[in-house]
Amino acid sequence: MSAYVLTDSWTMTRRELAHWARQPVQVVVSLVFPVMLLLMFGYLIGGGRAVAGPYVDYLVPGMLALTMAFGLEGTMLAVTQDLNKGVIDRFRSMPMADGAVLVGRSAADMLQSAIGLVVLIGVGLALGWRPQGGGGGFFGRCGAAVAFPVCHVVGRHSVGAGGWAARDGAGRADPGLAGRVSVQRACHACCYAWVAGHGRSVESDVPDGYGCTRSPWWSRWGIGARLGGGCLAARVVGRVFPVRRTAVPGAWAVRRLAFGVGRCRAGGCPSSERRGVGLARIWGC
Amino acid sequence: MADAAIIVEGAHKMYGGKKAKDMKKALDGLDLRVVRGTVHGVLGPNGAGKTTLVRILSTLLRPDSGRVEVAGYDVLTEARAVRFRIGLLGQHAALDEELGGRQNLELFGRLHHLGARQARVRADELLERFDLGDTGRKPVRAYSGGMRRRLDLAASLVTDPEILFLDEPTTGLDPRGRAEVWSAVRSLVGGGTTVLLTTQYLEEADQLAGRISVVDRGRVIADGSPDELKSRTGGDRIDVVLRDAGQLGAAVALLPVPEAGVSVDVDRRLLSAPVTDRMTALSRVVRALEEAGIDAEDVALRRPTLDEVFLHLTGAEEEAA
Numbered sequence: 001m002s003a004y005v006l007t008d009s010w011t012m013t014r015r016e017l018a019h020w021a022r023q024p025v026q027v028v029v030s031l032v033f034p035v036m037l038l039l040m041f042g043y044l045i046g047g048g049r050a051v052a053g054p055y056v057d058y059l060v061p062g063m064l065a066l067t068m069a070f071g072l073e074g075t076m077l078a079v080t081q082d083l084n085k086g087v088i089d090r091f092r093s094m095p096m097a098d099g100a101v102l103v104g105r106s107a108a109d110m111l112q113s114a115i116g117l118v119v120l121i122g123v124g125l126a127l128g129w130r131p132q133g134g135g136g137g138f139f140g141r142c143g144a145a146v147a148f149p150v151c152h153v154v155g156r157h158s159v160g161a162g163g164w165a166a167r168d169g170a171g172r173a174d175p176g177l178a179g180r181v182s183v184q185r186a187c188h189a190c191c192y193a194w195v196a197g198h199g200r201s202v203e204s205d206v207p208d209g210y211g212c213t214r215s216p217w218w219s220r221w222g223i224g225a226r227l228g229g230g231c232l233a234a235r236v237v238g239r240v241f242p243v244r245r246t247a248v249p250g251a252w253a254v255r256r257l258a259f260g261v262g263r264c265r266a267g268g269c270p271s272s273e274r275r276g277v278g279l280a281r282i283w284g285c
Numbered sequence: 286m287a288d289a290a291i292i293v294e295g296a297h298k299m300y301g302g303k304k305a306k307d308m309k310k311a312l313d314g315l316d317l318r319v320v321r322g323t324v325h326g327v328l329g330p331n332g333a334g335k336t337t338l339v340r341i342l343s344t345l346l347r348p349d350s351g352r353v354e355v356a357g358y359d360v361l362t363e364a365r366a367v368r369f370r371i372g373l374l375g376q377h378a379a380l381d382e383e384l385g386g387r388q389n390l391e392l393f394g395r396l397h398h399l400g401a402r403q404a405r406v407r408a409d410e411l412l413e414r415f416d417l418g419d420t421g422r423k424p425v426r427a428y429s430g431g432m433r434r435r436l437d438l439a440a441s442l443v444t445d446p447e448i449l450f451l452d453e454p455t456t457g458l459d460p461r462g463r464a465e466v467w468s469a470v471r472s473l474v475g476g477g478t479t480v481l482l483t484t485q486y487l488e489e490a491d492q493l494a495g496r497i498s499v500v501d502r503g504r505v506i507a508d509g510s511p512d513e514l515k516s517r518t519g520g521d522r523i524d525v526v527l528r529d530a531g532q533l534g535a536a537v538a539l540l541p542v543p544e545a546g547v548s549v550d551v552d553r554r555l556l557s558a559p560v561t562d563r564m565t566a567l568s569r570v571v572r573a574l575e576e577a578g579i580d581a582e583d584v585a586l587r588r589p590t591l592d593e594v595f596l597h598l599t600g601a602e603e604e605a606a
Contacts, residue, residue: 004398007395007398008396011392011395011396015381015384015392018383018384018388019383019384022383022384022424023383085377085378085379085380085382086375086376086377086378086379086380087379087380087381089345089373089375089379090373090375090379090380090393090440090441091396092344092345093343093344093345093368093371093373094368094393094396094397095365095368095369095397095398096396096397100396
């Protein structure tokens with residue numbers, strides 16, 4: 001570590017901000033898209049659902065979680081683009097601080113997530129949603145939601161950092177790469193497991209009477225077992241579907257996060273509730 | 286030796302699969318010594334190990350074994366010190382495509398810890414020097430190949446590096462872009478920068494480099510100035526182009542040179558032979574052709590091209606293997 005961690009990180013953050021300034025439309029779209037989804041589910045599709053209490057009380061927490069999880073996409077695209085072009089090689093051949101690329105990008109992503117969160121919460125409030133549960137818990141949850149993509153990027157970059165050295169000009173990997181990919185999968189898994197655990201607090205935003213109040217079986221596990229199980233599951237999934245090693249556990253995390261649904265009580269779901277709310281319907285609550 | 290900017294001794298690098306049999310030797314005991322303030326060309330076919338060498342020298346890859354020193358610092362143990370003293374122009378443009386030229390240069394200047402003001406001044410200087418002044422704001426995405434390469438070169442010069450690595454700097458450029466890059470490199474050498482240049486183009490090495498190492502299969506198979514390398518394949522040659530390809534056989538028999546060294550190209554009606562005594566050989570060949578009544582279109586003396594040197598050296602290597 002050098003004395004330049006902060007200045008170099010700030011330089012890298014500025015690089016991301018300069019990208020925003022160059023492509024303002026993209027930034028606006030990324031902020032407006034979740035709002036559109038929210039309006040669509042709220043008024044176009046979901047408006048007719050029979051639920052106890054106002055529908056926005058279910059919808060907004062789900063959309064918040066979904067948006068934060070979508071924040072991954074942009075980050076992963078950007079990181080992949082950097083890696084595939086030569087610019088990372090130039091960074092690595094310069095005397096810059098080791099962690100600056102990572103820290104700089106994380107800071108910019110965190111900023112973007114925070115702005116997205118504020119916009120969405122604002123729209124949610126305008127639609128009549130009020131956060132339930134304690135204020136501290138609420139802000140804690142917002143923080144966690146913003147940090148989620150960043151945690152993911154850390155996982156991504158920890159292989160990136162090793163993977164950089166592992167790439168040669170022809171794109172072949174060196175023998176150490178396999179081990180580093182395992183590290184990456186483990187990091188992914190930790191993120192997902194952590195988010196899945198976090199879903200419980202999102203659940204508390206959803207009022208009772210949702211129809212799927214029973215916690216899923218894994219919620220009885222301690223956090224350690226959850227992390228371990230998540231690692232194992234992500235490794236297995238990643239081996240079977242290498243292309244989808246991000247998408248599949250990601251989808252699970254989003255589902256859990258967005259709707260906080262476990263299994264219904266045996267025979268306990270009235271038909272109107274069994275269809276669930278919004279996206280949850282697709283998975284057959 | 287104090288005047289060596291780059292020292293590579295017995296560098297090995299393996300790539301590839303999990304099993305030993307899948308591994309590929311990229312460097313196989315490569316030795317190299319580059320004198321400070323010169324342009325050193327590294328010449329070799331695809332897959333010879335040129336890029337691996339540059340990546341090791343610029344601390345992007347670690348050698349498996351061997352001693353590698355750049356500017357007097359070991360690339361393994363003193364990578365940071367090396368990074369302060371080098372500039373790298375890789376095979377692919379190492380630029381932020383979304384940002385403009387000036388933004389790119391300022392970014393790299395700041396990451397070299399020049400400070401905001403100094404980075405801005407330096408960016409202006411470089412844009413001016415590489416004739417990119419009026420394109421500073423356009424995103425690099427929209428640049429032409431030659432402009433992109435010039436900006437790339439400018440970015441590798443942000444701190445006036447002691448040693449500059451150019452990895453196939455003109456691959457994929459049109460002749461004009463190539464000439465631009467060449468003149469930029471020449472102007473650098475005047476400033477005392479040491480340049481290590483890899484290339485597949487023999488003309489490029491001939492034009493720019495004072496010394497050339499020919500690399501094949503991860504090893505240096507020949508080393509010397511362009512002239513030394515050329516004389517190694519037998520010195521001067523005489524080329525004779527005939528009007529009638531049918532007379533090539535008769536002409537070969539007539540030539541006052543040993544038959545073994547003669548090469549015949551029927552399509553171009555050309556025969557080419559090594560000669561030792563230039564003018565005598567020329568007049569004897571012309572006289573012999575005249576006496577035999579063989580019509581020649583062209584008779585010329587020339588130095589061997591580096592292409593011939595290259596084929597000669599790599600061909601000999603293949604026979605030995």
